Amino acid sequence: MFVHLQGPWNPVWGRLSLQAIPYHNPILVGTFLFAVVIALAAVGAVLYFRAGPYLWREWLTTVDHKKIGVMYCLLGLVMLFRGFADALMIRTQQAIAVGPHSPGYLGALHGYLTPFHIGQVYTAHGLIMVVFAATPLLVGIMNIIVPLQIGARDMAYPYLNALGFWLTAAAAGLVMLSLFVGNFAHGGWYGFLPYFELPYSPGVGVDYWMWAFQLSAVGTTLGSINLIATIVKMRAPGMTWMRMPIFTWASLSTNLIALTSFPVLMVSLALLGLDRYFGTHFYTAGNGGNLMLYNDLFWVWGHPEVYFLILPAFGMMSEIIPTFSEKTLFGYTTMVVASFAIGGVSWGVWLHHFFTMAAEPSVNSFYSVTTMLVGIPTGVKVFNWIFTMYRGRVRFELPMMWAVLALFLLLVGGMSGMMNAFAANDYMWHNGVFVVAHFHMMVLLIAASIFGAVEYWFPKIFGFKLEQRWGKWFFWFMVLGTAWVFVPMFILGFTGMTRRLDYVPYTQWAPYLRVMLVGMAFYVIALVFFFAHLYVSLRDRVKNRVGADPWGTSRNLEWMTHSPVPAYNFAYIPHVHARDEWAWRKENGVASLANESFEDIHMPRNTGVPVLLGALSFVLCFGLIWRIWWLSAASLALVVLVIIVRSFARNTDEVITAKTVAGVEGAVDDALPSAARG
């Protein structure tokens, strides 16, 4: 039934053998040692502080949307670090390997990475940054904030929420494992057909890429179902559609995109899987296969995915800017309409990813126009933010600084995006670094919004503010790094440099490439400041303790409970009377959280099933990657069994008694906000 494989295979170990471990590559051995040290330190710390039971009880088995969100963010941060390490390698290689006389190290003819190795590096960089860094960070923040903003005690399906996270974590684990066992795909993060077919890519690299991608797609789809149902079904009384905070609107729009587009990604990858495992002919070059089918299916997901990433970032900016302008958001309704316009148009632009590939001029023109249409709702948003700041009392605290940086990056990225939208232009620089610089502006704007959102909502979740001094150093070195890396990249794009080079043939490009390396050095320094920022904040956490409304000018429901937010979010579900309910209560002098008598609260009980299912999925995919059929079959059977057994569970809820609630409520001091402001 299965397709015949080149190379050794046995029924017990599949394709796995000791040769799969890349011990001859000093870079990977170094990385492995680094990972071992980190892992030993982590395990040692857990054992030393006897934190194992605590971690299991409070985090690994949790169904609390805030804790799951925090874990999503931690996962995203770890993978962001990994993706940055990949970027550092690409930039270093391209700064060294310029011209025929450039030196070669570690077995490479030029630079220090062989073509096969750098191919894996840029594939991993792309996949990790999009799917395992940006997505978990955004999903994590939506997970934390959306239920708070709509006055809910948890998500609609807390258990499914945990499952979505653990599937995503398992997928990220697969990508990390590919460093040390086997290798990763080396043909670009979005795959090339028929190059990714078995005859041309016989190794496990493509399988790692495919299964990690597939698993994360399942996780994200489950998450999107959960967020949509939460927003539609769980809003507090009085919260009509047009009173919903704008970040919640953005989340709704973005998850509708995820809900409809990720299944298409699953299909595009599954058909490749059928080709690779069963020898079907979906994307093959012969036998009636069609490789353009892959491009279309992939990018039918791929472009909505871009807006899936950017809409929550816009939502974050729309929350931060009014708070620090001390004004209500300008053009709320147009903001909502623009979010859904972007979500809608996202479905009609995917072909601009391959203007040069076999489409008629009329087809290209259509997709050019639809792509330019995106500029209209985006422009509406930009002007709304500017008019919000106009004549506001603007305070440049850290969240606001990041939001304004995001606004600038959006202008640069958006304008260059409009240039790319012309099919005729794209013929000049298709697969060139101009396009790369453009979309890095866009993803850096997402990153800037995320950093701003973390600064903004951190005190809500953890009860203390992040310090400002090192945070500002971090901010400014990120700005410097961005300018020094991407301005030269735009220039190189105009001079014709193509993306993903392992060797740069023209020595005229060397100065730009070295300037970019300086930019990378700024990023590295920024990383140091980031850790300093984190360390000092944690050290001074008692001093920086805050109350319910640490910024003083916040406007929405999430600030109407204590910081840190108790497990049940709200002792009483608030009644909503206005858009910007918290601002409205402050204006009307009823902004008090004081309650006297409390009631029992029903909450879902923690469960270890999601983490177990995540682990089993990890094993399932590992077995499929190495073609260890018995292992895959066994873990699949276990997955089905665990799901069925869990469906018989009766005691999935628990009660937080009124006494406990009173104890928690009595212990918090909400009088802090004004003192800690500024």
Next chain:
Amino acid sequence: MSSTTDTRIQPGSTVLWDKGDAAGHDILGTRTFGFWLYMLTDAMVYAAFFAAFGVLAHNAGLNSKSVLAAVFNAQGAYRETIALFASVLAYGYAMVALKKGSRSGVAVGTVVALVLGLVFLGMVSGDMERLFGQGIVPQSNGFLSIVFTLIIYHALHIIVGAIWMLVMLAQMGRDGFTSNVVYRLINLRIFWHFQAVIWVFIFVFVYLQGKVI
């Protein structure tokens, strides 16, 4: 600009917090709504499959309709259709019984639906075996790859539905009509009807297209 609205409030008469109503949300509605969303993702999967069907039918100079006419047995598929639709109908009666609160009615309807679903599966797998025996396999060419993928993916759903029915019979026997059991029965109805709807498309595109058009 004032923050939000012009209405001033009278302190004391405005309800600020929701006291005395801790339960709040409608469990059945929330669960079935989420399942609708899941069905939408499955619909997108089928949509992508049918898009691939449309693309691959036009490949390599293949006359897809004559392939379908030569390969697939529309009479057999008609019998499969009857079995599946009868199964959906039986499950529909089970849902009528659920409204009346009749456990035996739900159980009988579900068992009949399960048996008819298995009959459908048997007929489909017999059909597949016949074709594979003749050397007509998904590996033959891109068009047959997608045709078989559609049929087998649909059959996998029927298997999942059959397991689900068994689980529901057990849970109903143990717990009666608790809210968990009821929302799962309702979701199963959505799932089962959806498979019949998808089968209509498969029947039209795969089995009838070669015969009629």
